[in-house]
Amino acid sequence: MNELASVIDWSRAQFALTAIYHWLFVPLTIGLATIVGIMETIYYRTGNERWKALTKFWMTLFGINFAIGVATGIILEFEFGTNWSNYSWFVGDIFGAPLAIEGIFAFFMEATFVAVMFFGWDKVSRGFHLASTWLTALGVTLSALWILVANAWMQNPVGMTFDPGQMRNVMDNFTEVAFNAVAMNKFFHTVFSTWALAGIFVVGVSCWLVRRGSNFAAARSSIRIGAWFGLAGMLLTLATGDGSAVQVARVQPMKLAAMEGLYDGKVGQELVGFGILNTKKQPGDDAAPMLFDISIPYGLSVLANHDPHSFVPGINDLIEGIELTPQGDTIHTTGYAERIAAGRRAQEALRAYGTAKNAGDTAAMNEAAAAVAKDFKYFGYGYFEKPEEAVPPVALTFYAFRVMVGLGTLLLLVLAAMACASAFRPTLLRNKYLQLAGICSLPLVWICSQAGWIVAEVGRQPWTIQDLLPVSAGISNVTAGNVQTTFWMFAIIFTLLLIAEISIMVRFIRRASTTDIETATHL
Amino acid sequence: MNELEILQHYWWFLISVLGAALVFMLFVQGGQSMLCCARNETERQLIVNCLGRKWEITFTTLVVFGGAFFASFPLFYSTSFGGAYWLWMLILVSFVVQAVSYEYRRKRGNVYGTGFYDSLLMFNGLFGCVLLGVAVAMMFFGAEFTIDKGNILDGANPVISRWSATRGLEAIASWRNLLLGATVFFLARTLAALYFVNSISGEEALTRRMRRAATYNGLVFTALFVVFAVVLLSSSGLRLQADGTFAAEPYLYLHNMLSMWGAGVVFVLGVVAVLYGIARTTADSHWHKGIWYCGAGTIAVVTTLLLMAGWGDTAYYPSLLDPQCSLTITNSSSSEFTLRVMSYVSAFIPFVVGYIAYVWRKMNAKPLTPEELAGEPHQY
Numbered sequence: 068m069n070e071l072a073s074v075i076d077w078s079r080a081q082f083a084l085t086a087i088y089h090w091l092f093v094p095l096t097i098g099l100a101t102i103v104g105i106m107e108t109i110y111y112r113t114g115n116e117r118w119k120a121l122t123k124f125w126m127t128l129f130g131i132n133f134a135i136g137v138a139t140g141i142i143l144e145f146e147f148g149t150n151w152s153n154y155s156w157f158v159g160d161i162f163g164a165p166l167a168i169e170g171i172f173a174f175f176m177e178a179t180f181v182a183v184m185f186f187g188w189d190k191v192s193r194g195f196h197l198a199s200t201w202l203t204a205l206g207v208t209l210s211a212l213w214i215l216v217a218n219a220w221m222q223n224p225v226g227m228t229f230d231p232g233q234m235r236n237v238m239d240n241f242t243e244v245a246f247n248a249v250a251m252n253k254f255f256h257t258v259f260s261t262w263a264l265a266g267i268f269v270v271g272v273s274c275w276l277v278r279r280g281s282n283f284a285a286a287r288s289s290i291r292i293g294a295w296f297g298l299a300g301m302l303l304t305l306a307t308g309d310g311s312a313v314q315v316a317r318v319q320p321m322k323l324a325a326m327e328g329l330y331d332g333k334v335g336q337e338l339v340g341f342g343i344l345n346t347k348k349q350p351g352d353d354a355a356p357m358l359f360d361i362s363i364p365y366g367l368s369v370l371a372n373h374d375p376h377s378f379v380p381g382i383n384d385l386i387e388g389i390e391l392t393p394q395g396d397t398i399h400t401t402g403y404a405e406r407i408a409a410g411r412r413a414q415e416a417l418r419a420y421g422t423a424k425n426a427g428d429t430a431a432m433n434e435a436a437a438a439v440a441k442d443f444k445y446f447g448y449g450y451f452e453k454p455e456e457a458v459p460p461v462a463l464t465f466y467a468f469r470v471m472v473g474l475g476t477l478l479l480l481v482l483a484a485m486a487c488a489s490a491f492r493p494t495l496l497r498n499k500y501l502q503l504a505g506i507c508s509l510p511l512v513w514i515c516s517q518a519g520w521i522v523a524e525v526g527r528q529p530w531t532i533q534d535l536l537p538v539s540a541g542i543s544n545v546t547a548g549n550v551q552t553t554f555w556m557f558a559i560i561f562t563l564l565l566i567a568e569i570s571i572m573v574r575f576i577r578r579a580s581t582t583d584i585e586t587a588t589h590l
Numbered sequence: 591m592n593e594l595e596i597l598q599h600y601w602w603f604l605i606s607v608l609g610a611a612l613v614f615m616l617f618v619q620g621g622q623s624m625l626c627c628a629r630n631e632t633e634r635q636l637i638v639n640c641l642g643r644k645w646e647i648t649f650t651t652l653v654v655f656g657g658a659f660f661a662s663f664p665l666f667y668s669t670s671f672g673g674a675y676w677l678w679m680l681i682l683v684s685f686v687v688q689a690v691s692y693e694y695r696r697k698r699g700n701v702y703g704t705g706f707y708d709s710l711l712m713f714n715g716l717f718g719c720v721l722l723g724v725a726v727a728m729m730f731f732g733a734e735f736t737i738d739k740g741n742i743l744d745g746a747n748p749v750i751s752r753w754s755a756t757r758g759l760e761a762i763a764s765w766r767n768l769l770l771g772a773t774v775f776f777l778a779r780t781l782a783a784l785y786f787v788n789s790i791s792g793e794e795a796l797t798r799r800m801r802r803a804a805t806y807n808g809l810v811f812t813a814l815f816v817v818f819a820v821v822l823l824s825s826s827g828l829r830l831q832a833d834g835t836f837a838a839e840p841y842l843y844l845h846n847m848l849s850m851w852g853a854g855v856v857f858v859l860g861v862v863a864v865l866y867g868i869a870r871t872t873a874d875s876h877w878h879k880g881i882w883y884c885g886a887g888t889i890a891v892v893t894t895l896l897l898m899a900g901w902g903d904t905a906y907y908p909s910l911l912d913p914q915c916s917l918t919i920t921n922s923s924s925s926e927f928t929l930r931v932m933s934y935v936s937a938f939i940p941f942v943v944g945y946i947a948y949v950w951r952k953m954n955a956k957p958l959t960p961e962e963l964a965g966e967p968h969q970y
Contacts, residue, residue: 071746127968130693137646138689141653142682145671148660149679152672152751153742159664160924167661168935170654175942178646179949185968186643191952199949230925234739234750235664237925414743421740450745540742543672544749549757553679560683564690567701574699 073547075539078150081554085142086524087517088561092136092568094516097211097258098265099129100204102296103184104197111197120585121285122200125269128572130185135568139561150550154531154541161227161238162217165245169213177206211261212254219250221532222523223318229443231420231436236535249314253523256307259300260516266297267478267505267512270485272576274505277496279580287493290505294485301479308475309370315526316371317393319533321385321457322526325464327367329381330356332389336379338366341469344462350382350455382461386454401445403454410449413442447535459528467521474515481508597929598919601662602900603893604936608655609726610892613774614885615648616719617785620778622688623715624803625708632960633796635969638711640789640958641782642692642970647946649689661932665737665751665922666907673735673753674725677761681721688714692970719778723771724761729899730822730843731766732908737915754911766821773818776811777888780804784871784881792959801871804880808868822895823847828905828916836905836913846898853894860890 103126110118144166148155155162183191183199191199220226226243227236238244270293273286315323323329328344329336342360365375372379372395380389380397388402401409416438423431451457481504488495495501527533531541591599621641628634660667671678687710694700695707734754741750754760761767783804787797827842839845847854867883900906905916923929956962963969 123967130968131697134690134693137649138686141649141685141689144653144656144660145678145682148656148667148671149675150672152668153749155660155664155668155672156739156750157742159660159667160928163657163661163664163667163924164928164932164935166657167654167932170650170657171935171938171942174650174653175647175946178650179946181646182643182953183949186966187953190955195952234742238928238931241927241931418740418743450748540745540748542749543668543675544752545672545675545757549675553675556679556683560686563702567690567694570699570701571694571697575697578698 070547071539071542074542074545074550077547077550077554078542078545079538081150081550081557082143082146083524084554084558084561085139085146086520088565089136089139089143090517090520091513091565092132092139093211094261094264095132095268096129096136097204097207098261098263098296098300099125099132099268100200100207101262102265102269102292103129104201104204105292105296107197107200111193117285117288117585121289124285124579124584125289126184126200127575128272130181131568131571131575133181135564138564142557148543150543150545151531151541152543154536156235157536157541158221158224158227158236158532161220161224161236161244164238164241165213165217165220169210169217173206173210173213175206177203177210180206208258211258215254215257216245216247216250219247219253220244221530222253222527223247223249223314224532224535229439229446231417231439232424234417234421249318252307252310252314256304256311259303259307260519262300263297263304263475263478263482264300264512264516266293266295266300266482267508269293270297270482270505271509274496274502275576276580278499278502278506281580281582282584283496285584287489287496290485290496291489294482294489298479298482298486301475301482304475305479312370313373316379317391317395319527320380320390321382322459322464322522323371324380324382324385325459325461325526326468326522327379327381328356328461328465329367329379330383332379332381332384334368334378335365335376336367336371337362337364338370339465339469340366342465344465346462348461350386350458382458386457403448403457406445406448406457407451407454409442409445410447410451412449413439413446414449416442443535445534447530447532447537447540450537450540456529459526464522464526467518467525471515471518471522474511474518478508478512478515481505594923594926594929595920597926597933598923599901600933601658601923601929602906602919603897604939605655605658605662606893606896606900607889608651608658609896610889612648612651612655612722613777613892614781614888615644615651616722616774616778617781617881617885618645618648619688619715619718619782620775620780620807621715621782621785622711623719623775623779624782625712625715627799627803629795632963633793634708635963636790636793636796636958636960637786638692638695638708638970639963639966640786643953645688645692649685652685662924662929663917663919663922664924666917669735669737669751669917669922670725670728670733670907672749672751674728674733674758674761675753676756677721677725677758680717681725684714684718684721688718696969715778716775719775720768720771721762723774724764724767726774726896727764727767727770728761729896729906730770730825730827731764732910732916734760734910735915736909736912737917769814769818769821773811773814776807776814779807780811780868781881781884781888783807784867784884787871788878788881789954789957790959791957792961798875801875804868805872808872812865812868828908828913830903830905830918830920836908836916838913842904843898846902846904847894849902850894850898853897856890857894860887860894863887864891 107122180199180202184203187196226240227238230237269289273289276282276286340361340363343358345358348354348356367379368375368377378397386403388400390400416435420435529537531538618641691707691710695704737751739750742748783800786800823844826838826840828836829839831837863883864887867880871880900919907917909915
C-alpha cells in the first residue's frame with residue numbers, strides 16, 4: 068500500500084473510531100435528558116418526592132455519560148481540520164456555518180444550564196430548575212440538529228456553487244442547506260432513535276433493580292416512562308426510517324444498492340430479509356450476489372418508491388447510468404465511465420482557469436469557468452480510475468442494515484411489552500423472562516444504533532461530499548505514521564475512559580439496588 | 591471598505607472577542623494546575639468543586655472558537671489544524687481527559703483512583719494553557735506552511751496546505767511561542783487565584799494562600815507579559831501590499847497599535863485593570879473582586895492583541911516558509927454570503943452572553959463553603 072492510500076485509510080479509521088465512541092454516549096445523553104425532563108415535570112406538577120428522587124437518580128447517570136460524550140465530541144469537530152484539511156477548505160464555506168451555529172445556540176445552552184441541573188436544586192426556584200433541565204435537553208437536541216444538518220449536506224450537497232477563482236464551494240442559499248430534506252429526515256430519525264435507546268436504558272436498568280428485589284415502585288414508575296417514551300421513539304424512528312429509504316433511493320442510490328447487495332435491479336424488486344452475500348461478487352461479473360437469501364417479494368420497490376411495481380436500480384445499473392428521478396421515475400442518465408471523463412474535464416478546465424488567471428487572460432478564464440461549471444456535477448469522479456471505485460463496501464453496509472432493522476424490530480417488541488405491562492399489568496414486571504428481556508436489550512440497542520450509523524457512513528463511501536469530493540482528496544498533509552500514532556492513542560484513551568464510565572455506572576446502579584432510592588440522600 | 595471587507599473585519603473582531611473570552615475562562619485550567627496547593631481534603635474539594643461548575647463553559651468556548659474559525663476563516667482552519675497536527679492533537683488530548691476527570695474523580699468504581707484523575711486535571715491545567723498560548727503565538731511569529739490550492743487537482747498528492755515535517759512540534763520548540771504559552775499559563779493561575787478568593791469562603795487559610803498565589807503568579811505573569819510585549823512590539827511582521835504581495839515591516843505590531851489608537855487605548859486600559867485587580871487583592875485583605883477587574887482587563891488586552899494581528903492588512907498567520915502564502919482576513923475568509931448569514935446569527939450572541947451572565951450570577955450569588963459542599967449530593 069502506498070503512503071497516500073495508507074494516510075487515507077488511517078484517517079478514515081481514526082474518524083470512524085472517534086465517531087463510534089462518540090455515538091456510544093451521545094444518544095443516551097439526548098434521550099435521557101428528555102426523560103429526566105419528563106420526570107422532573109411530574110415532580111413539579113405533583114410535588115411527589117418519588118419523582119424528585121427518580122429525577123436525581125437518572126440525572127446522575129446522565130451526568131456520568133454526558134462528560135464522556137463531550138470529551139469525544141471535541142475531537143470530532145477538530146478532526147475535520149487535523150485529518151481532513153482539504154475537505155475543510157473545499158467546503159468550509161458551507162460546512163463551518165452549521166458547526167458555528169451549533170456552538171452558539173446549542174453548546175452554550177447545555178453548558179450553562181447543565182450546571183444548574185446538578186448544583187442548582189437549592190440555589191434557584193423549582194420552576195427555574197425545571198426550565199434549566201428542559202433547556203439542557205433542548206440544547207443537546209439542537210446540537211444534534213445542527214451537526215446533522217452538516218452531515219446531511221455532505222450526503223446531499225445543496226445550496227452552493229463552485230467558485231473556480233478560489234477552488235472551493237461557496238454557499239448561495241442558507242435555507243436550502245438548513246432545511247435540506249435529507250437533514251430534516253435525518254434529524255428526526257436520529258433524535259427519535261435516541262429516545263428509543265434511552266427508553267431501553269431506563270427499562271433495562273429498572274428491570275435489573277426489580278430483579279435484585281429492590282425499589283419496585285420506583286422501578287415501575289421508571290419503566291412506565293422509559294417504555295412509553297422509548298416505544299414512541301422507536302415507532303417514530305421506523306416512520307422516519309421509511310422516509311430515509313425513499314430519500315436514499317434518489318439521493319444516494321448506490322448506498323441503497325449496497326444496503327441490499329443488489330447488483331441488477333428489476334421492476335417489483337424484492338427485499339432481502341435475511342441473506343448471505345457472495346463476497347467474491349464484483350460489479351459487472353456473472354456471479355450470483357447471494358449465496359443464500361430469504362426475501363420479501365416487492366419489498367425493496369415498496370421501501371424505495373412506495374410502489375410494489377416500481378424499478379429499483381442495482382450497482383451495475385447505476386454504473387451504467389440508470390437511476391431514479393426525485394419523482395421516482397426511472398431514467399437513463401450519465402454512466403460512471405462518462406462521469407469519470409466529465410470529472411476529469413472539469414478538473415482540466417479548472418487547471419486551465421488557474422493558468423489563465425495567472426496570465427491575466429480574462430476571456431480564457433471565462434471560457435474555463437464555463438467549462439468547469441458544465442461538468443462540475445461530476446467533479447469528484449475525476450479522481451477515479453475506474454467506475455468500480457465509486458462502489459461502497461457492500462458487505463459491511465448490507466449486514467449492518469440487517470442488524471439495525473432486525474434488532475430495531477426486536478426492541479420494538481420488548482418496548483411494547485414493557486409499556487403494556489407497566490400500564491396494565493404491573494405484576495408482570497416481576498416476571499423474570501420479561502426482566503431478562505429488558506436487561507438483554509441494553510447491549511442490543513447500542514449495537515442497533517451503531518449499525519444505523521455504519522449504514523449511513525460506510526454506505527456513502529468513497530465520498531466525503533457526494534459526487535464532489537472523494538475521501539482520497541479530502542485529506543491533510545500528515546504521514547500515515549502520524550495518524551497511526553494518534554489512532555492508537557485515541558483508541559487507548561477512549562477505551563480506558565469507557566471502562567471507567569461503565570464501571571462507575573454499574574457501581575452506582577448496584578448501590579441503588581441495596582438502597583431505597585426514594586429516601587437516599589447520597590448514592 | 592466594501593461589504594465583504596466590513597464582514598471580514600467584523601468576524602475577525604468576533605473571533606478576537608471569543609479568543610479573549612477563552613483566555614479569561616482558562617482560569618479553570620489555571621486553578622487545576624494549583625490542585626497541589628491544597629493542604630487537606632476539604633481545600634482540595636473546595637477548589638475542584640468551585641472550578642467544576644465552570645469547566646463546561648471553558649470547554650464550550652474552545653469548541654465555539656474552533657467552530658467560528660471554521661465558519662469564518664476556513665483556510666486558517668484547514669492550514670493550522672491539518673498542519674500543526676501534533677500541537678493540536680496534544681491540546682485536544684489535554685481537554686479530552688479534563689472533561690471526564692471532574693465527573694469521575696470521586697465516583698465509586700472509577701477504576702483508576704482519584705489521584706489519577708487529579709493528575710489529568712493538572713496535566714490539562716499546565717499543557718492546555720501553554721499549548722494554546724503556543725498555537726496563538728503562531729499568529730504573530732509565524733508558522734512553517736505553504737499553500738497551493740492547485741494541488742487539489744493532483745490526485746497523487748492533493749493536499750493544498752502543507753507543513754514542515756515536524757508537523758507542529760517545531761512550534762512548541764520556538765522560544766517566542768513558548769514565551770506566550772508561559773504568559774498565558776501564569777495569567778490563568780493568577781485569574782484562578784483571584785477566582786478562588788471571590789468564590790470560596792469559610793476556609794480562611796486557603797483564601798489567604800490564594801491571595802498570596804495571586805500576588806506571586808501575578809508578578810511572574812507581569813514579568814513575562816512585559817517581555818512578550820517588548821518582543822512583539824519590536825518584531826517585524828508581514829503586511830499585504832497594494833500589489834497583492836506580502837512585505838516584511840519592522841515594528842509592524844507597534845505601528846498597528848499606534849494607527850489603531852482606539853484599540854491601543856483599550857489595550858492600555860486592560861493592562862491597568864489587570865494590574866489593579868492583582869495589586870488591590872494583594873493590598874486589601876477584605877477585597878475579593880479582583881477577578882472581575884483582571885477578567886475584564888484580560889478580555890480587553892487579548893481582544894486588542896488579536897485585532898492588531900488581523901486588522902490593517904496584517905498577515906495574521908505569517909508563513910515562515912513562503913511569506914506569499916501567508917494568511918490575512920481577506921484571503922482566508924468565507925464568502926460574503928456566508929459571512930452575512932453568520933452575522934445575522936451573531937445577533938443572538940448578546941442574548942447568549944446574557945443568559946450565561948444571569949445563570950453565573952445566580953449560581954455564584956454566595957461563595958462556596960465547606961458547609962454547602964458537605965450537604966451537596968452531587969460533588970466532583
